[in-house]
Amino acid sequence: MPIANFTIYLFTMFGIYALFAMSLNLQVGYAGLVNFGQVAFFALGAYTSALLVVKAGLPIAVGIIAGMLASGFFGCLLAWPTKSLKSDYWAITTLAAGEVIRLFALNEKWLTEGPFGVMNIPQPLEGLIDKYYNIFYFIFVLIVVAVVYMLLSMLTDSPFGRNLKAIRDAEDLSKSLGKNTQKIKVQVMAIGGLVAGLAGAIFAHYMVYISPENFRPLETFLIWGMIIVGGRANNRGAILGAVVIQTFYVSTRFVGNYVPIGSDLMSAARMIVIGLLMVSFLIFRPEGLLRERKKTYPDEV
Amino acid sequence: MKKSLVFIISVTLLISSFMSFGTMANEGKPIKIGLLVPMTGTQAVFGQDMLAAAKLAVEETNEAGGVMGRPLELIVEDTETRPSPGMNAAKKLIEVNDVPILTGGFSSGVSMPIAEYAQKQGVPYLLAVPTSPDFRHVGKNILSVTVVDTFKGKAVADFAVEDSGKDEYALMFMNNAFGQKLMEATEDSLEELGAEVVTKVSYELGKVDYKAELRRLFKNDPEAVIGTWYSKEGLVTIKQAYQLGLVNPGEVPWYVAEVTTSFADALKEVPEALTGIKGLDPLEPKQLFSKKFEEKTGDKPVTAFAAQYYDAVRMIAMAMNFANSTEPEAVRKALFNIDDWYRGVSYGGDKRFDEDGMQAHAAFRKVIIEDGELVDYKVD
Numbered sequence: 307m308p309i310a311n312f313t314i315y316l317f318t319m320f321g322i323y324a325l326f327a328m329s330l331n332l333q334v335g336y337a338g339l340v341n342f343g344q345v346a347f348f349a350l351g352a353y354t355s356a357l358l359v360v361k362a363g364l365p366i367a368v369g370i371i372a373g374m375l376a377s378g379f380f381g382c383l384l385a386w387p388t389k390s391l392k393s394d395y396w397a398i399t400t401l402a403a404g405e406v407i408r409l410f411a412l413n414e415k416w417l418t419e420g421p422f423g424v425m426n427i428p429q430p431l432e433g434l435i436d437k438y439y440n441i442f443y444f445i446f447v448l449i450v451v452a453v454v455y456m457l458l459s460m461l462t463d464s465p466f467g468r469n470l471k472a473i474r475d476a477e478d479l480s481k482s483l484g485k486n487t488q489k490i491k492v493q494v495m496a497i498g499g500l501v502a503g504l505a506g507a508i509f510a511h512y513m514v515y516i517s518p519e520n521f522r523p524l525e526t527f528l529i530w531g532m533i534i535v536g537g538r539a540n541n542r543g544a545i546l547g548a549v550v551i552q553t554f555y556v557s558t559r560f561v562g563n564y565v566p567i568g569s570d571l572m573s574a575a576r577m578i579v580i581g582l583l584m585v586s587f588l589i590f591r592p593e594g595l596l597r598e599r600k601k602t603y604p605d606e607v
Numbered sequence: 608m609k610k611s612l613v614f615i616i617s618v619t620l621l622i623s624s625f626m627s628f629g630t631m632a633n634e635g636k637p638i639k640i641g642l643l644v645p646m647t648g649t650q651a652v653f654g655q656d657m658l659a660a661a662k663l664a665v666e667e668t669n670e671a672g673g674v675m676g677r678p679l680e681l682i683v684e685d686t687e688t689r690p691s692p693g694m695n696a697a698k699k700l701i702e703v704n705d706v707p708i709l710t711g712g713f714s715s716g717v718s719m720p721i722a723e724y725a726q727k728q729g730v731p732y733l734l735a736v737p738t739s740p741d742f743r744h745v746g747k748n749i750l751s752v753t754v755v756d757t758f759k760g761k762a763v764a765d766f767a768v769e770d771s772g773k774d775e776y777a778l779m780f781m782n783n784a785f786g787q788k789l790m791e792a793t794e795d796s797l798e799e800l801g802a803e804v805v806t807k808v809s810y811e812l813g814k815v816d817y818k819a820e821l822r823r824l825f826k827n828d829p830e831a832v833i834g835t836w837y838s839k840e841g842l843v844t845i846k847q848a849y850q851l852g853l854v855n856p857g858e859v860p861w862y863v864a865e866v867t868t869s870f871a872d873a874l875k876e877v878p879e880a881l882t883g884i885k886g887l888d889p890l891e892p893k894q895l896f897s898k899k900f901e902e903k904t905g906d907k908p909v910t911a912f913a914a915q916y917y918d919a920v921r922m923i924a925m926a927m928n929f930a931n932s933t934e935p936e937a938v939r940k941a942l943f944n945i946d947d948w949y950r951g952v953s954y955g956g957d958k959r960f961d962e963d964g965m966q967a968h969a970a971f972r973k974v975i976i977e978d979g980e981l982v983d984y985k986v987d
Contacts, residue, residue: 319691421782425741516690517719522689559684559695573647574647
């Protein structure tokens with residue numbers, strides 16, 4: 307069933323992008339931290355896991371966990387000196403940090419193989435499951451997405467989540483209530499980093515090959531598109547956004563079968579479609595497909 | 608909430624209808640092959656050119672009777688010069704369009720995961736442009752129309768040493784898989800010839816300023832420069848080298864490992880004093896392909912990559928005819944005998960594969976740039 311395979315591949319990618327989008331959503335949607343360098347965490351997770359497994363021969367599970375921890379640690383590292391910056395400066399530092407990671411991977415050949423990329427990355431249980439490997443990996447990704455979704459929902463529904471929203475909407479107010487907002491920012495960058503690192507590691511073991519080309523800033527903006535379309539500060543929105551943007555993205559490849567339009571034109575049209583989609587959402591439905599759920603509290607406290 | 612539900616459902620329906628159309632189209636008459644081209648992204652400049660060449664090859668094949676009496680058709684997918692969309696493209700071609708063979712590609716970084724995947728799926732992938740020596744080890748389904756970088760590195764080192772007789776070289780190559788492998792190979796070959804590499808500079812693509820790189824390049828007073836540039840970066844580099852007073856081919860000759868017409872053309876924008884840069888052109892000496900291409904499209908091919916795409920498509924068509932089959936394994940086997948009937952238009956035209964499916968032979972045209980044109984050059 308060739309088409310079934312392609313569909314499973316698409317759905318697996320939906321899942322990986324959904325994890326990635328949820329990690330950014332936590333920072334951008336809930337905490338209001340404008341992060342333009344999220345791809346750095348994805349790259350760090352991918353490279354850490356791939357290199358530990360390929361070069362050091364560690365088990366894949368160890369690699370994935372190490373990838374998450376490395377990204378989470380990088381989140382702390384990045385947020386620590388920048389935690390007092392205003393959002394526009396924050397955006398610039400994160401954008402730069404994203405490029406730093408990519409350029410490191412491109413130039414430190416002794417460690418990362420530079421532009422040649424890391425090849426033959428092992429896949430979990432690859433020898434045991436043969437014929438239905440795609441389905442196995444899809445289910446694996448699906449479970450991870452479900453678990454991460456549940457954990458993030460618990461987090462954002464907790465007092466910590468309300469703190470995040472308070473920082474986003476009125477940082478001074480939340481400071482005046484005695485909240486250590488800078489500490490919370492570091493924490494949220496670390497948690498977002500963990501999730502993005504997990505997405506990156508899963509991506510690396512699915513693709514079997516990674517190179518610095520995978521982690522250009524454009525990836526971050528696609529993820530932003532997912533959040534804008536899906537809905538900020540809504541984890542379900544992030545997942546939906548990942549599905550919608552990826553679907554639009556891939557579906558343009560099939561339009562040619564049925565509208566007489568050249569593939570060269572079609573390729574250019576693809577980015578236009580995504581761009582238009584994002585702009586029209588920002589104008590006509592800025593809250594995204596699924597709006598943020600606002601809790602209403604009874605008057606008497 | 609309701610509105611968005613309707614929206615999601617309609618999107619899903621839209622997609623599934625595209626997918627079903629994809630399968631129905633498959634049952635048509637023509638024989639289809641999958642072509643991966645960078646139509647957008649950083650290497651889009653070459654995409655149009657390479658696609659035009661592939662289309663020219665299809666047209667000629669069909670004029671000559673097609674493949675097994677059926678017309679040949681390309682299914683073109685854009686790689687966007689990025690690995691993930693490249694993978695989407697390859698998966699769509701293999702799993703949805705069910706093509707028996709893939710060709711095209713540009714950057715090794717984009718084509719490497721595709722090659723691994725095609726190898727696993729048992730679909731041959733005839734690489735048209737990517738040149739990393741690592742493709743040799745991916746598996747039997749990965750073949751190449753072009754010579755690997757080790758070959759090119761040796762060719763340019765031989766040329767430079769023979770022509771200039773200099774001993775101390777500075778190297779400047781782009782920081783991607785192609786540039787870095789080529790630089791390694793050039794350095795090794797220079798050292799074998801007894802010459803010395805005094806500086807190595809890797810540059811990032813797409814920058815608008817290469818002054819820092821150029822200063823590093825000339826830091827150790829090299830006697831000659833060897834490098835390679837795509838047109839855009841080449842223009843900036845040469846312009847700025849001129850501004851810094853670093854271009855004087857009479858004193859310090861420059862050799863370009865893979866000189867392209869677009870690079871030469873870009874040099875038109877810099878003063879005449881800059882002519883005299885030499886290099887290797889991978890197009891065949893008689894330039895028949897360039898003429899054909901110009902007749903068809905009205906323009907000269909921007910790069911030799913176009914010729915490689917042309918070769919790849921012609922070779923696949925011939926192999927299918929010879930095997931009298933589109934079955935992947937049969938086509939792959941027939942490709943190994945392709946040099947019996949086909950004379951290519953790139954790298955001297957000899958299209959013999961070695962046992963790993965890589966090209967065993969290549970010849971280059973030695974050229975010198977004069978007034979923005981590539982002119983044949985002979986080493987005295």
